[in-house]
Amino acid sequence: MAPVGRPRSDASHAAILKATYELLQEEGLARLTLDKVASRAGASRSTLYRWWPSRGAIAMEATLDTINREMSLEPKSDNALAEYRRLLKSVARAMRGSTGAIMAGILAECQRDPETLRLFKENLVAPRRAEVIPLLERGIKDGSIRPDVKPHTILDMTFGAIYHQLLLHVPTEDAWMDGVIDILVHGIAGKPAA
Amino acid sequence: MAPVGRPRSDASHAAILKATYELLQEEGLARLTLDKVASRAGASRSTLYRWWPSRGAIAMEATLDTINREMSLEPKSDNALAEYRRLLKSVARAMRGSTGAIMAGILAECQRDPETLRLFKENLVAPRRAEVIPLLERGIKDGSIRPDVKPHTILDMTFGAIYHQLLLHVPTEDAWMDGVIDILVHGIAGKPAA
DNA sequence: AGAATACGAGACATGCCGTGCCGTAATGTC
DNA sequence: GACATTACGGCACGGCATGTCTCGTATTCT
Numbered sequence: 001m002a003p004v005g006r007p008r009s010d011a012s013h014a015a016i017l018k019a020t021y022e023l024l025q026e027e028g029l030a031r032l033t034l035d036k037v038a039s040r041a042g043a044s045r046s047t048l049y050r051w052w053p054s055r056g057a058i059a060m061e062a063t064l065d066t067i068n069r070e071m072s073l074e075p076k077s078d079n080a081l082a083e084y085r086r087l088l089k090s091v092a093r094a095m096r097g098s099t100g101a102i103m104a105g106i107l108a109e110c111q112r113d114p115e116t117l118r119l120f121k122e123n124l125v126a127p128r129r130a131e132v133i134p135l136l137e138r139g140i141k142d143g144s145i146r147p148d149v150k151p152h153t154i155l156d157m158t159f160g161a162i163y164h165q166l167l168l169h170v171p172t173e174d175a176w177m178d179g180v181i182d183i184l185v186h187g188i189a190g191k192p193a194a
Numbered sequence: 195m196a197p198v199g200r201p202r203s204d205a206s207h208a209a210i211l212k213a214t215y216e217l218l219q220e221e222g223l224a225r226l227t228l229d230k231v232a233s234r235a236g237a238s239r240s241t242l243y244r245w246w247p248s249r250g251a252i253a254m255e256a257t258l259d260t261i262n263r264e265m266s267l268e269p270k271s272d273n274a275l276a277e278y279r280r281l282l283k284s285v286a287r288a289m290r291g292s293t294g295a296i297m298a299g300i301l302a303e304c305q306r307d308p309e310t311l312r313l314f315k316e317n318l319v320a321p322r323r324a325e326v327i328p329l330l331e332r333g334i335k336d337g338s339i340r341p342d343v344k345p346h347t348i349l350d351m352t353f354g355a356i357y358h359q360l361l362l363h364v365p366t367e368d369a370w371m372d373g374v375i376d377i378l379v380h381g382i383a384g385k386p387a388a
Numbered sequence: 389a390g391a392a393t394a395c396g397a398g399a400c401a402t403g404c405c406g407t408g409c410c411g412t413a414a415t416g417t418c
Numbered sequence: 419g420a421c422a423t424t425a426c427g428g429c430a431c432g433g434c435a436t437g438t439c440t441c442g443t444a445t446t447c448t
Binding site: 196197198199200201203227228229239240243249 | 436438445
C-alpha cells in the first residue's frame, strides 16, 4: 500500500502556508492573490491549485493553527459562569491583533465562496462550540445557568457581538467586552448573578 | 445659479438602481459586476463610474430604501423593553428574505473597501442606532433597564447576533430570536423581568 | 450659435483567475 | 538499472472584471 511516485514536498507545503500567513498579516485576505503566495513561497501556482480548491481554503489552513491556539480554553474552575467570563476575555484579546482582521476577512470570503464557509464552520465554529457547550450544560445542571436558555443561542450572541466589532472595524476592548459579559451573565444566570 | 449643460438623466439613474437591486436579489453582491448592471439598465459603464465611486456605493444606494423601510420602527408603547422586543422581531423577520443575504454581502464588501464600510456606518448603522438609543435611554430613566448597561453595547449584541446568523447562513427564525430576546431582556432588566 | 455637461458605445491596459502543457525531480516497482 | 508514477516549477493561454480614456451625440443654459 506504499504510495507510488514522488511524494508531496513538505518544504513547499510549509513555505506556502508561511507565505500565506505573512501576506494575510500584511495585507489581509481581500488583497491576497495566489500569485503573491506562490512567488513568495518560491512555489508555482500549479502546486497551489493541486492541493487547495480555493483561496479561502489556503487562508484557512494557514490561519487555523494560530486561531485555535489563541482561542484555546483550558478550564481551571468548576464555576461555569466564571469560566465563561474567562473564555470571552481571552477571545476578545486574541481578536484585537491581526488575527481579528484575518477573521473578518475569512467571514467576508465565506460570503463569496460556499466551500470556504463550509470549511469555516467545520474547522473553526464547530470545534470551538464543542469545547464550550459542555461547560454551559454543566452550568445548567448545577443551576448557575437558567435551564430555559439554549447553549447554542448563548454562543450565537457571544460570537455575534465579537464578529460585529470585527466587521465594523471596532476594536474589542476590555471595557466593552466587560459590558457584554455583564449583560450575558445577567441574562443567563439562574440565580441572582454575582 | 442654474446648472449649465445637460442635466443628469433621472431615467438612467433610476434604471441603474433598479437593475442593481434586481441583480442583488438574483445573484448577490459577490457576483455583481458593473458590466451586468450597465447592460441590464441600458446604460454604459462610463455613467456608472461618473456617479458612483465603487460597486459597494451603488449596491448601498440601491438597497438603502428597502432596508430602511423593512427595518423601520414606529414606537407604539412607552414600555422600552416591550418596544425593543417588537423591533428585534421585526428586524429578524426582515432579514429572513433576500434582504438578509444582501446585508451579508454588504458586510463582506465592507471588508475589501473602506469606503463602503464608511457608507454603511453612515447610512445604515448610525441612523438605525439614533432611532433606538433614545428608547433605551428612556428605559434606563424609568428604571426598566439597569443604569449600568450602555445602550450601544446592547445594540452591538443585538445586531451582532443577527449578523452572526446572516454570515453563517443560518435563518433568523422566530424561535431563535425569542431566545436571544429573552437573554437580552433578562440581561438588561432593572427589576425582575416579566 | 455656442459653451457646458451628460450620455451610450467602445477601446485599451492591467490584474487575477483557472487550466493545461512542458521538462525535470523524486520516489516506488520489477 | 530501467520503468512507471506522481510532484514540482515555469510558462502560456483564454476569460473575465476592472478602471480610464476617447469618441460622436444629446440636452440644457446663455
